[in-house]
Amino acid sequence: MSSEQTGHEDYSVLNELEKLALPEGSFMVMGSGILDALGIRKAHDVDLVVSGELYLKLIADGWNEKVSSDGHHGIEQGVIEAYPDWTDDDDVVKTFEQMLAGAEWVKGVPYNSLAKLALYKQRRGQEKDLKDLQLIAVYLEAAR
Numbered sequence: 740m741s742s743e744q745t746g747h748e749d750y751s752v753l754n755e756l757e758k759l760a761l762p763e764g765s766f767m768v769m770g771s772g773i774l775d776a777l778g779i780r781k782a783h784d785v786d787l788v789v790s791g792e793l794y795l796k797l798i799a800d801g802w803n804e805k806v807s808s809d810g811h812h813g814i815e816q817g818v819i820e821a822y823p824d825w826t827d828d829d830d831v832v833k834t835f836e837q838m839l840a841g842a843e844w845v846k847g848v849p850y851n852s853l854a855k856l857a858l859y860k861q862r863r864g865q866e867k868d869l870k871d872l873q874l875i876a877v878y879l880e881a882a883r
Contacts, residue, residue: 751775755785755819756848765793767839767849769825773856774871776845779878784818788825788835797821825851828858853878 752768752775768776770786789797794814802814802821813822827833842849857875860868 752782752785753846753848755817759819761789761793764839765790766821767835767842767851769822769838769851771856771871773843773845773850773853774874776848776850777853777878779874780871784820787819787821788838789821789823790835791823794821794823828855828862830862 752772756766756768766787766789768785769788770784771780771782772785774780775782797814797816802816805813805815805820807813807820807822809826811822811826813820815821824832824834825838827838838851839849841852841855843852844850853875857872860871860875
C-alpha cells in the first residue's frame with residue numbers, strides 16, 4: 740500500500756516491522772521490501788519468511804490464513820504476509836533458515852537480496868516488474 744492507501748505518511752517496511760516487534764533472527768523480509776529499505780521505491784506490503792516457531796505463534800495470535808497468487812500457503816495481518824518457506828530465485832522452495840543464510844542486511848534487518856529480486860522480476864516479466872527493473876538499474880548506476 741502507498742502512504743495514501745495506508746493513511747500514514749511514514750509508512751515503510753521498517754515502521755511496520757517495528758510495530759510487530761518480532762524476535763530478532765526469526766524473520767526475513769522478502770519481495771520488494773528491499774526496494775523500500777534502499778530507498779528505491781515504497782513497498783505496497785510486507786512479505787516475510789519466518790521461522791517455524793514464529794509462524795505458529797502468529798497463527799495463535801490470530802493471523803488469517805492466506806493463499807498467495809502462486810498457491811503458496813501463508814498467513815496475513817493488515818499489510819503483512821508471513822510464510823514458513825519461500826520459493827527462491829532459482830524456483831526452489833527453501834526454508835526460512837536457508838533463505839536467511841543468503842540475506843542482505845540493511846539497518847540490522849535481513850532482506851532478500853536486490854540481485855535475487857532482480858532475477859525473480861526478470862523471470863516473471865510483468866509490467867510492474869519491468870518498471871522495478873528500471874528503478875533497480877538506475878539505483879545500481881548511481882551507486883557506482
